[in-house]
Amino acid sequence: MNPLIQTELPVAEMPKRGSEKVFAVAPMIDWTDRHCRFLHRQLSSKALLYTEMVVADAIIHGPRERLLSYSPAEHPVALQIGGSDAGKLSEAIRIASDYGYDEINLNVGCPSDRVQSGTFGACLMREPAHVADLVSAMKQVSPVPVTVKCRIGVDDQDPAEILPDFVSRMLAAGADGIWIHARKAWLQGLSPKENREVPPLDYDLVHEIKRQNPGAFIGINGGITSLEQAAAHLTVMDGVMLGRAAYQNTSLLAGVDAMLAGEETPPVDWLALRDRMMDYAGQVIQGGGRLHHVTRHMVGLFLGYPGARRFRQILSSDAMSAGAGPELIAAAFAAVDLTGNTQLLTG
Numbered sequence: 001m002n003p004l005i006q007t008e009l010p011v012a013e014m015p016k017r018g019s020e021k022v023f024a025v026a027p028m029i030d031w032t033d034r035h036c037r038f039l040h041r042q043l044s045s046k047a048l049l050y051t052e053m054v055v056a057d058a059i060i061h062g063p064r065e066r067l068l069s070y071s072p073a074e075h076p077v078a079l080q081i082g083g084s085d086a087g088k089l090s091e092a093i094r095i096a097s098d099y100g101y102d103e104i105n106l107n108v109g110c111p112s113d114r115v116q117s118g119t120f121g122a123c124l125m126r127e128p129a130h131v132a133d134l135v136s137a138m139k140q141v142s143p144v145p146v147t148v149k150c151r152i153g154v155d156d157q158d159p160a161e162i163l164p165d166f167v168s169r170m171l172a173a174g175a176d177g178i179w180i181h182a183r184k185a186w187l188q189g190l191s192p193k194e195n196r197e198v199p200p201l202d203y204d205l206v207h208e209i210k211r212q213n214p215g216a217f218i219g220i221n222g223g224i225t226s227l228e229q230a231a232a233h234l235t236v237m238d239g240v241m242l243g244r245a246a247y248q249n250t251s252l253l254a255g256v257d258a259m260l261a262g263e264e265t266p267p268v269d270w271l272a273l274r275d276r277m278m279d280y281a282g283q284v285i286q287g288g289g290r291l292h293h294v295t296r297h298m299v300g301l302f303l304g305y306p307g308a309r310r311f312r313q314i315l316s317s318d319a320m321s322a323g324a325g326p327e328l329i330a331a332a333f334a335a336v337d338l339t340g341n342t343q344l345l346t347g
């Protein structure tokens, strides 16, 4: 693991499967990189954080250290892998196991053209027997739990018909959990973005899958925008995964630990968070990175608060300039009225 970025923060425990409910931040390419995850961890010690999808071939042949290294403060963190070849997935997991991820997740939900051409991602929903073989190969080499993230179906598939079978096969192959994005992917004619918005959500079906599999970890994802909604899903489901809402309204994450404990959201010590992000950004810059690599993930912190616009401006445009340092983070926080901002936006 890259020793570059160290932190004093205690390493959080992996949320337990089975008994404890899990709140996860979804894997999102270009968004949930290590700097994003470091920020998210400052707001919740319990949330399970997913990496961006990393393709197995890239792990095998690409710049491993850049693709896989992360700060120990990010735990618990799950590595999402894309691929459809058992040998390559196994090799990628062997390589990744040196990096100490807490879980390996197979992407069976991503609809982009690039992913389709490599015959992996959501199109694998059509090949449950093959995906089951992938899962059992992954289980043989993975020292940590292996989970699958899937859709409820693709194109003209009938989700009520194919999803129970798909999930049973994954579990029989040894999958330690299934995250279900509660909408189909339409592989022809929709962009990846439209595929997160247009196909209708079917939460009832996903809840039903959980009821059919009382002993297995089944999590739900898709269109969940507040902690209240997350808590409602958790009355049925084992896990709830938020993507866009967690990223775009980051302060929502400050209520996660309390929500999981059934407690009221405590006030956030924004100044302490500011100082930790300044320290972290300083280390990133020292290691050859740019301030913007860190601050681009922070722009959603004060969504809806007075001063948020100026905060965003400073962190997005000013932080781009060459030589920009961590003091810009202090300037951005100074633009927000922090005294009135101990209360949280939860949706």
Ligand SMILES: Cc1cc2nc3c(=O)[nH]c(=O)nc-3n(C[C@H](O)[C@H](O)[C@H](O)COP(=O)(O)O)c2cc1C
Pocket: 026, 027, 028, 029, 030, 031, 052, 053, 080, 107, 108, 109, 110, 149, 181, 196, 221, 222, 223, 224, 241, 242, 243, 244, 245
């Ligand atoms: C920018 C972006 C990138 C994404 N990249 C991935 C990815 O790498 N792997 C994956 O399984 N899903 C990916 N997704 C889908 C999310 O994980 C999630 O399933 C989807 O956004 C629905 O959840 P939400 O409504 O809470 O955002 C991505 C979504 C977004 C917005």
